[in-house]
Amino acid sequence: MKIAVCVKQVPSSEARVQLAADGKSVALADAEMVVNPYDEFAVEEALRIKEARGGGEVIVVSVGPESAQAEVRKCLAMGADRGIVVQDPALLGGDGLSTARILAAVLAELQPDLVLCGKLTIDVESDLVAVGLAELLGLPHAALVTHIEWTGERTLRARREIEGGREVVELGLPALISVEKGINEPRYASLKGIMAAKRKPIEVARPDLPAERVGPGAAGVRVVAVAPPPERTGGRKFAGEAEVIVSQVVELLRSEAKVL
Amino acid sequence: MVTNFDLTEEQQAVRDTVRRFARERIAPIAAERDRTGEFPRETIQELAEMGILGIGFPEEDGGSGGDTLSYILAVEELSRVDGSHGITLAAHCSLGVWPIHAFGTPEQKARYMPKLCSGEYLSSFGLTEPDAGSDAGGTRTTAVLDGDEWVLNGAKQFITNASYSGVLVITAKTERTASGSRGISAFLVETDAPGFELGKKEDKLGLRASDTRALSFQDCRIPKDALLGELHRGFPLFMKTLDGGRISIAALALGIGQSALDAAVPYSMQRRQFGQPICEFEMIQSHLAEMQTEITAARHLTYHAARLKDAGRRHTLESAMAKYYAATVTMKATTLAIQILGGYGYTKDYPVERYFRDAKLCEIGEGTSEIQKIVIARELVKLYA
Ligand SMILES: Cc1cc2nc3c(=O)[nH]c(=O)nc-3n(C[C@H](O)[C@H](O)[C@H](O)COP(=O)(O)OP(=O)(O)OC[C@H]3O[C@@H](n4cnc5c(N)ncnc54)[C@H](O)[C@@H]3O)c2cc1C
Numbered sequence: 001m002k003i004a005v006c007v008k009q010v011p012s013s014e015a016r017v018q019l020a021a022d023g024k025s026v027a028l029a030d031a032e033m034v035v036n037p038y039d040e041f042a043v044e045e046a047l048r049i050k051e052a053r054g055g056g057e058v059i060v061v062s063v064g065p066e067s068a069q070a071e072v073r074k075c076l077a078m079g080a081d082r083g084i085v086v087q088d089p090a091l092l093g094g095d096g097l098s099t100a101r102i103l104a105a106v107l108a109e110l111q112p113d114l115v116l117c118g119k120l121t122i123d124v125e126s127d128l129v130a131v132g133l134a135e136l137l138g139l140p141h142a143a144l145v146t147h148i149e150w151t152g153e154r155t156l157r158a159r160r161e162i163e164g165g166r167e168v169v170e171l172g173l174p175a176l177i178s179v180e181k182g183i184n185e186p187r188y189a190s191l192k193g194i195m196a197a198k199r200k201p202i203e204v205a206r207p208d209l210p211a212e213r214v215g216p217g218a219a220g221v222r223v224v225a226v227a228p229p230p231e232r233t234g235g236r237k238f239a240g241e242a243e244v245i246v247s248q249v250v251e252l253l254r255s256e257a258k259v260l
Numbered sequence: 261m262v263t264n265f266d267l268t269e270e271q272q273a274v275r276d277t278v279r280r281f282a283r284e285r286i287a288p289i290a291a292e293r294d295r296t297g298e299f300p301r302e303t304i305q306e307l308a309e310m311g312i313l314g315i316g317f318p319e320e321d322g323g324s325g326g327d328t329l330s331y332i333l334a335v336e337e338l339s340r341v342d343g344s345h346g347i348t349l350a351a352h353c354s355l356g357v358w359p360i361h362a363f364g365t366p367e368q369k370a371r372y373m374p375k376l377c378s379g380e381y382l383s384s385f386g387l388t389e390p391d392a393g394s395d396a397g398g399t400r401t402t403a404v405l406d407g408d409e410w411v412l413n414g415a416k417q418f419i420t421n422a423s424y425s426g427v428l429v430i431t432a433k434t435e436r437t438a439s440g441s442r443g444i445s446a447f448l449v450e451t452d453a454p455g456f457e458l459g460k461k462e463d464k465l466g467l468r469a470s471d472t473r474a475l476s477f478q479d480c481r482i483p484k485d486a487l488l489g490e491l492h493r494g495f496p497l498f499m500k501t502l503d504g505g506r507i508s509i510a511a512l513a514l515g516i517g518q519s520a521l522d523a524a525v526p527y528s529m530q531r532r533q534f535g536q537p538i539c540e541f542e543m544i545q546s547h548l549a550e551m552q553t554e555i556t557a558a559r560h561l562t563y564h565a566a567r568l569k570d571a572g573r574r575h576t577l578e579s580a581m582a583k584y585y586a587a588t589v590t591m592k593a594t595t596l597a598i599q600i601l602g603g604y605g606y607t608k609d610y611p612v613e614r615y616f617r618d619a620k621l622c623e624i625g626e627g628t629s630e631i632q633k634i635v636i637a638r639e640l641v642k643l644y645a
Contacts, residue, residue, distance in 0.1 A: 070269075077273060188281050191311035191324035194273045 001056040001173075003046040004112035006103055006133070007039035007075055009068035010123040024223050035071045038118025041179045044186040045148065046116050047079045052150075057081050059110065063102050065092065069202055076197035077189035083202040084110070091209065095219040096128025102214055103129070104136035105207035113154070115176040119144050126221075130178035141176040142169050146183050265563055267329070274326060275333040278312065282341035290342040293469035294614050299424065300469055304348060308379020316353060317361055322374030328504070329566040332511045336562075339515025340522070343618035344469035346515055347625070348382070350508035351420035351470075355626075356383025359429050359446065359501045363489040368448060372427055381426030385505075386416040386449075386475055387498055393417075394631050396431075397441025397495060401477060403432035408484050410447060412455070412477035420625075422458060422473040425451055429501075430475075431494050444494035448486045455480030466617030503576050504569060505626050506583035510562040513583075513622040517555045517590035520597035520615050524548065527610075528600050538600070547596045554589035561585055577639035584632035587622035594619040 011017055015031035035043070043060065050056040058080040062072050065087060072083035086102050107115060115137070117130035134141035147159040154173040159166055161180055171177075189197075212218055238245040254260045267275065285303055293300055307313060316331035317323025331353060339346030357376045360368060360383075376383050392398035401414025412432055422428065428449045435443025449456060459474030489497045525548060528539035538544050565578040594616040598605035605612045623629045 073269070074273070074276075077277075188306075188310050189273070189277050190309070191274065191315055191326055192319075194270060194277065195325045197273070198270060 001049070001053060001114065002059065002110070002112045003049060003056060003114045003116060004059050004061055004107055004110055005039065005042045005046045005075070005080065006115070006117045006129070007043065007060050007062050007071060008036045008118075008121045008123075009033050009062065009064045009071040010036045010121055013037075013122060019226060019228060024226055026226060033067065033071065035074055036118050036121045036123075038120060038122070038179060038181065040075075040118075040186045041181065041183050042116035042118050043075045043078055043080060044184045045179055046114075047187075048184065049114070049148075049150075050079075059084060059112065061103060061106055061110075062086070063092070063099050065089075072202055073197050074189065076200045076202075077193040078187060079193055080200075082200055084205050085202060086205050086207060088206055090211070091207075091214050093216040093219075094214050095221045096124070096126040097132050097220055098214040098218055100129050100132030100136055101209060102207060103133050105209055106205050107133070107137060111174075113173045115139065115174075117176065117178045119178045119180050130176065134176040137176065139174055139176045140171050141178070142171060143178045144180040145177050146180050148177065148183070265559070267333070270326070271330050271333060274315070274330040275337055277310070278334045278337040279340075281307070281310070282338050282345070286338065286341045286345055290344075290469075291608070291611060291614065293342070293344065294466075295468075295608075297463070297468045299471050300342075300345060300348075301424075303345065304382075304424075305379065307345075307349070311377075312349065313352060313379040313382075314357075314377025317357060317373065317377055321361060321369055321377075323361075323377045327566075328507070328569045329563060332507055332562060332566045335508050335511035336515040336518070339512045340519045341515075342469070343512060343516050343615075343621075344467045346512040347467050347470045347509075347621070348421060350505070350512055351384065352376070352382050354505035354508045355385030355501060356421065356425065356427075356429060358504055359385070359488060359497060360427075360448070362500070363446070363497055364448075365485075367485070368488065372448070375426060382421040382424045384419050384421045384425040384428045385498075385501065386419045386422075386428050386430035388417050388419070390415055390417050394628060396498065397444065399431050399433050399444050401430070401432040402436065403434050403445060403447060405484065406481075409481045410484060410486060412447070412449070412480040412482065414477050415459070416475040418462065418472055419475055421471050422451075422475055423461070423471045427451065428475075429488060431498060434494075435492050438492070441495040443492050445491050446488040446494040446497050447482060448488050449477075449480070449482055453480055453482050465620060466614070467621050468617075499576075502626055503579050506579040506632075507562060507565045507569065507575070509622055509626045510558065510565070510579070510582035510586040513586035513590040513619065514555065514559055514562055516615050516619045516622070517551070517558065517586070517593045520590070520593040520612060520619075521548075521551050521555065523610065523612050523615070524551070524597040524600040531601075544600060547600060551589075551593040551596055555593060558582070558586035558589050577636060577643075580627075580632045580635040580639070583622075583626065584629050584636065587619075587629055587632075590619045590622055 011028050011031040012034045017026045020027040046058045050058055060072050060075040060080045060083045062068050063086045120127045142158040144160050145158045146161050149157045158169050311324035314324035315326045316328055319325050335346050335350050360372050387396050403410045403412050430449050431444050431446050434445040455478045457476045462472040528544055529537050531538045561582040565575050565582045568575040568578055597612040604610050
């Protein structure tokens with residue numbers, strides 16, 4: 001079975017990011033870059049499927065700057081077999097749909113049996129790419145999946161977390177699944193994996209896509225402003241008898257904070 | 261850590277993986293294990309599964325590959341979160357596995373290396389004795405050949421990992437009449453050998469979750485082929501072992517020193533006194549500047565020593581300098597970190613008092629700072645001879 005996993009390089013959630021001078025983007029400067037955590041769940045799931053079947057191929061596909069090869073290499077160190085990157089600056093900088101179009105061009109050629117994606121990327125959080133990609137490839141898809149159960153060689157049941165409950169859907173391959181936290185606990189790369197990753201191939205793909213379809217010019221969504229969250233104001237301390245304080249706090253939660 | 265140390269992609273990958281593991285898996289248990297002194301078996305097992313217990317040893321020998329610098333980065337990153345994990349790895353790889361890898365016969369290597377590198381069991385190095393500390397050549401433990409077996413008698417002191425070891429590298433006098441450091445040999449002792457006994461578990465100031473024990477041999481019988489290296493040539497064997505081991509103690513120090521900075525800088529930015537963050541007071545700035553500069557300098561010395569070892573060059577002087585300097589500046593950095601946190605730094609609500617206690621070992625283990633200076637000065641005199 002050929003499994004393609006889409007991964008993105010993102011700044012670590014602990015990285016200190018700052019607003020760029022244009023007011024529309026963030027300056028990453030020396031921020032520590034990582035594999036998008038949800039994509040890491042997808043890589044782990046792909047590896048587990050391959051291991052359970054005793055064979056197959058896991059291919060990591062990434063769209064991003066040249067430096068994103070480092071994140072692809074991390075996935076290879078976890079155990080993926082090879083990588084494909086798209087790093088042509090002319091294609092980058094579009095919106096989620098643009099990224100989906102680039103990935104679709106790569107995957108249309110690759111013809112995987114299963115495509116795994118993270119449910120979103122923690123940098124932009126547009127939640128667009130996985131669904132867009134499934135649509136463009138004409139694949140059945142399940143989003144926010146926390147468990148995959150194989151019911152046959154090419155059929156599976158996917159458990160989805162939905163508001164207030166769970167949904168179980170059945171899919172036949174080829175299919176696309178976007179995964180949610182909780183599906184697994186990603187492994188740490190082993191030393192042997194790190195050594196082996198050096199020798200695994202990363203191919204640079206150059207899909208031929210017209211400028212009106214991808215990149216900044218083709219973006220259907222334009223970011224007009226980015227702002228930091230409002231600064232946290234200091235807390236308030238209450239002193240005195242517990243009974244008195246509790247009723248004071250409850251009252252304020254109702255009247256001031258309006259959360260009750 | 262802003263300075264670029266020209267690490268290879270592979271070295272960076274090792275550092276990043278161990279850093280992440282330490283943050284996610286070890287950080288949550290470090291303070292508690294310091295309190296209880298319980299050995300962190302589970303996380304050491306997880307490190308074994310990642311191949312970290314075989315780091316720096318070739319795959320043909322059952323190791324996981326990687327060079328000395330990658331190993332040093334692993335010790336540093338573990339120690340940045342918990343020194344007990346750092347010394348456990350350092351003692352295992354540098355003192356237990358390395359002499360077997362470097363001096364073992366093909367049979368000895370085949371027997372032990374795969375088990376040691378996969379973490380089936382740990383290993384220890386038994387050099388120090390109650391009456392032979394800095395004067396390691398003063399070994400009193402004896403080994404006498406009786407037919408097909410060596411018979412060991414004596415005691416060892418402060419042996420790291422001993423409770424969890426399957427095999428120990430130990431030194432014993434084989435030539436009773438030889439004076440000084442001559443007539444010592446090294447042996448491989450399996451921990452189920454008759455007459456081998458674990459002694460008292462030390463209740464230590466720091467590195468409390470690491471395992472440090474006394475050992476004794478009472479007519480302990482081991483096979484004739486348990487001799488490691490050449491007969492009567494044990495002293496040069498363990499001096500070479502310590503040349504490598506000292507780089508790992510420097511890395512232990514670096515990790516602890518870095519953690520002191522990691523705690524002190526953000527605290528000084530957020531703590532306000534006299535209407536301003538304390539990091540704006542010149543005297544606090546002076547502390548921080550010294551810590552950062554000295555730890556960076558120690559890192560250069562340490563990585564340089566590791567690179568020399570990787571290149572197969574002599575590194576006796578460089579590893580002694582790295583160990584001496586890293587230990588000194590880390591002791592100072594952890595002291596200053598407490599100073600910067602004031603009264604809070606003196607309590608167990610913050611981790612810097614643990615760093616301070618852990619740091620002290622770096623000035624003692626694998627040769628005290630005084631002994632390092634002796635080594636450095638002797639090497640220096642050779643350079644000018
Ligand atoms: C936590 C821990 C783990 C350890 N792990 C191991 C291990 O795995 N294997 C092992 O073999 N050992 C181990 N050791 C032992 C360690 O290497 C010794 O403690 C160290 O070498 C010092 O020996 P000593 O304690 O007998 O001190 P001593 O040698 O008695 O030294 C006491 C003081 O005298 C000074 N001194 C001694 N000689 C001189 C001199 N010639 N000139 C100037 N000053 C001198 C010393 O610097 C020191 O300040 C460990 C120790 C500790 C605390």
